Amino acid sequence: xxxxxxxxxxxxxxxxxxxxxxxxxxxxxxxxxxxxxxxxxxxxxxxxxxxxxxxxxxxxxxxxxxxxxxxxxxxxxxxxxxxxxxxxxxxxxxxxxxxxxxxxxxxxxxxxxxxxxxxxxxxxxxxxxxxxxxxxxxxxxxxxxxxxxxxxxxxxxxxxxxxxxxxxxxxxxxxxxxxxxxxxxxxxxxxxxxxxxxxxxxxxxxxxxxxxxxxxxxxxxxxxxxxxxxxxxxxxxxxxxxxxxxxxxxxxxxxxxxxxxxxxxxxxxxxxxxxxxxxxxxxxxxxxxxxxxxxxxxxxxxxxxxxxxxxxxxxxxxxxxxxxxxxxxxxxxxxxxxxxxxxxxxxxxxxxxxxxxxxxxxxxxxxxxxxxxxxxxxxxxxxxxxxxxxxxxxxxxxxxxxxxxxxxxxxxxxxxxxxxxxxxxxxxxxxxxxxxxxxxxxxxx
Numbered sequence: 001x002x003x004x005x006x007x008x009x010x011x012x013x014x015x016x017x018x019x020x021x022x023x024x025x026x027x028x029x030x031x032x033x034x035x036x037x038x039x040x041x042x043x044x045x046x047x048x049x050x051x052x053x054x055x056x057x058x059x060x061x062x063x064x065x066x067x068x069x070x071x072x073x074x075x076x077x078x079x080x081x082x083x084x085x086x087x088x089x090x091x092x093x094x095x096x097x098x099x100x101x102x103x104x105x106x107x108x109x110x111x112x113x114x115x116x117x118x119x120x121x122x123x124x125x126x127x128x129x130x131x132x133x134x135x136x137x138x139x140x141x142x143x144x145x146x147x148x149x150x151x152x153x154x155x156x157x158x159x160x161x162x163x164x165x166x167x168x169x170x171x172x173x174x175x176x177x178x179x180x181x182x183x184x185x186x187x188x189x190x191x192x193x194x195x196x197x198x199x200x201x202x203x204x205x206x207x208x209x210x211x212x213x214x215x216x217x218x219x220x221x222x223x224x225x226x227x228x229x230x231x232x233x234x235x236x237x238x239x240x241x242x243x244x245x246x247x248x249x250x251x252x253x254x255x256x257x258x259x260x261x262x263x264x265x266x267x268x269x270x271x272x273x274x275x276x277x278x279x280x281x282x283x284x285x286x287x288x289x290x291x292x293x294x295x296x297x298x299x300x301x302x303x304x305x306x307x308x309x310x311x312x313x314x315x316x317x318x319x320x321x322x323x324x325x326x327x328x329x330x331x332x333x334x335x336x337x338x339x340x341x342x343x344x345x346x347x348x349x350x351x352x353x354x355x356x357x358x359x360x361x362x363x364x365x366x367x368x369x370x371x372x373x374x375x376x377x378x379x380x381x382x383x384x385x386x387x388x389x390x391x392x393x394x395x396x397x398x399x400x401x402x403x404x405x406x407x408x409x410x411x412x413x414x415x416x417x418x419x420x421x422x423x424x425x426x427x428x429x430x431x432x433x434x435x436x437x438x439x440x441x442x443x444x445x
Contacts, residue, residue, distance in 0.1 A: 012199045015051040023081065046063065049085070073113050076116055161180075230426070240252065351433070354377075
């Protein structure tokens with residue numbers, strides 16, 4: 001039986017001896033351009049189901065050794081069949097991509113087949129998690145397939161992701177725009193790993209997210225102390241360290257690590273339950289939102305909401321980055337983030353850990369956008385604008401900076417107006433967050 005590489009990858013991904021193949025005898029139907037003289041075992045894609053850490057998943061794995069792993073009519077029908085079963089059973093679907101794209105010999109049949117896969121992916125959105133693993137080429141129409149997934153993993157050396165081949169881009173002289181390094185920096189992929197690690201990381205993610213949107217976020221028995229005191233105040237500029245400190249046993253999966261300097265997105269565990277985190281990150285000595293950061297945050301919030309994963313924000317934001325890029329796309333991306341938080345129906349908790357200034361604060365899961373619980377640390381500050389600028393606006397100089405900060409920025413005054421639910425001692429952060437999410441566990445949309 002052929003498809004050695006495709007089957008080997010499936011075996012590396014799934015629990016030992018758990019894979020059950022479906023459609024192994026399917027071959028191409030087309031007889032154009034002498035394709036009938038070419039053996040097409042499994043029509044270049046191995047499909048079936050198996051287990052990851054004992055949980056059901058559906059998989060398809062393309063074989064570049066069979067017509068370049070190209071997608072034709074029967075190839076696509078096998079993938080769609082797996083999608084239908086994954087949706088019916090409420091289980092994740094994982095695609096292992098290594099394909100030259102359209103099967104040219106099948107002409108419009110191949111074109112129609114691609115469209116049908118897109119349609120099936122769109123129908124699966126918000127029902128079951130979709131994960132794409134890129135091992136070889138993923139170009140042209142296939143790149144859309146990758147982006148329609150909830151999460152994309154890219155093998156760091158051999159995988160290529162592109163709309164047009166890099167050598168067709170006139171200005172592309174020194175950068176390989178199809179490489180994992182480039183694609184991760186511009187936010188088109190969520191994770192980059194060598195092939196020796198990629199299977200383990202996908203297995204970790206599958207065990208962290210729900211198997212479908214109808215079940216609660218993954219909840220396992222916690223081994224960490226619910227009331228464990230934490231030390232986070234000196235770690236606030238680097239939110240990953242804060243998340244590790246708060247999370248069960250320092251568990252963190254960072255998503256889109258290489259994309260944007262000002263926002264961190266990650267999964268953590270609180271008392272065994274999975275929570276998605278969006279956090280402001282200090283860069284270049286400031287806490288400003290960039291257009292990339294806004295996009296990264298909104299995409300992650302939408303994904304968490306679609307999969308039923310609660311959301312925590314760690315807010316430390318002084319507004320928007322001052323740049324031409326912000327003037328060009330900032331309004332659009334900020335609107336997207338407002339829309340994402342406002343429409344998310346999962347439990348939403350906001351912890352203000354530093355400054356929360358103006359519209360930058362408002363878009364970061366503020367109570368006005370529907371946050372269920374808003375906490376703040378004692379040293380946090382919430383204000384309509386920076387105290388120095390406010391003093392200049394109101395009095396024409398900086399003489400009232402301290403007074404403005406004392407009256408308007410004082411966190412107790414903000415809490416007195418009902419915009420913050422509780423001011424918490426930093427060492428008690430973990431205890432309060434666990435309590436909030438447990439209280440919100442049965443929240444209805």
